[in-house]
Amino acid sequence: MGKMEMSAKQPPQDANNICPAPPPLPGPATNCGRKGLFMMNGSQIRGYSCVSTATRDLWDSLFDGGYRADIAIKTDYGGIVYAHSNILGMASPVLRGMLKQAKGFGKKRSITIHGVPQDAVRVFIRFLYSSCYEKEEMKEYVLQLLVLSHAFVVPQLKQICEQHLEHGLLTIENVIDVLQLALLCDAPRLSLISHRMILSNFKSVSATEGWKAMKKSHPALEKELLESVIDEENMRKNKIRKSTERKIYLQLYEAMEALVHICRDGCRTIGPHDKDFKEDQAPCNYAACKGLELLIRHFAGCKLRVPGGCVHCKRMWQLLELHSRLCADSSLCRVPLCRNFKEKIRKQSKKDEIKWKMLVKKILRTKRIGGAPFFVSLNSISS
Secondary structure, eight states, rough: HEEEEEEEEHHHHHHHHHOOOOOOOOOOOOOOOOOTTTTTTTTTOOOSSOOHHHHHHHHOOOOOOOTTTOEEEEEEGGGGEEEEEHHHHHHHHHHHHHHHEEEEEEEEEEEEEEEOHHHHHHHHHHHHHHHHHHHHHHHHHHHHHHHHHHHOOOHHHHHHHHHHHHIIOTTTHHHHHHHHHHHHHHHHHHHHHHHHHHHHHHHHHHHHHHHHHHHHHHHHHHHHHHHHHHHHHHHHHHHHHHHHHHHHHHHHHHHHHHHHHHHTBBBBBBBBBOOOOOTTOOOOOTTTTHHHHHHHHHHHHHSOTTTOOOOOHHHHHHHHHHHHHSSSSSTTTSSSTTHHHHHHHHTTTTTHHHHHHHHHHHHHHHHHTTTSSSSSOOSSSOO
């Protein structure tokens, strides 16, 4: 009694300072399952599960042993799989409707599932019991299980089949079959993935037996796929063309910058007449300077400098005119003939004017150089 009274008279703050030990974490479920057994999410049975492996093994045993099975499922070639109607009815609304209309022979009723192998039907029914499957069985019957899960409205199994196909079971050989089943089974993601694989590997896919069979049975689908291949090829060519054009516009931009740099600041051994060049001059940061320097030197000494007389000089004339169209203020510009070309632009034909404006706009859009002090802005180019 004395000890009890002493503990009762302890101040409450002391009691608050004594933290109770936390309860131990739940241990892993007893793993009584067979090796290689997988759950409906694709992971092996182990670790912390809300349903013990012993319970799952019990459901598997109920199916394998057929204890008091009251329904016979007839398959192709005279095969029979025995099951329990209560479990089938709870797992699938379609099977529930079939069971209501099932006719019996002896003490058992029977339903029929045709069109797939008996082993595939067995794997499917087993999944309805325990949500488990063998990895090798899934690999062999994934297409049949996809059809069964869709036909009998078992969304968990359907999702598993789609995941397995997406992450390894979809191949060049079966992609045509998978695409057709995905369209029939309302699996849009699987259909998209299959379609992309066909477009990426069309030459190999078109040589498979699946393509030949589809060509005979579904010519409309073959036509759609061929049109998709043509569209994909056109898109690829268009992408390459745009990429090539962008490179050209970037090169023209770099040439314009280098031209302003040479005429305003000077570069290495070439520049304005009042520029003093030093032996220890820092290297140039403009990649186009070297080529442009050679072009300018040729232009200065060429005897056929008139437009059309020399290919290199013609190129230089074009660069000078392009600069004049990009130049923001020709009165302050140190690039030769800039003001002259500004005057010439006013006398050009409308057709030539439109071509030059389109080129200038594309260069400005490509590099977005409208903010540079020596170049005009994109908004200033009238349409």
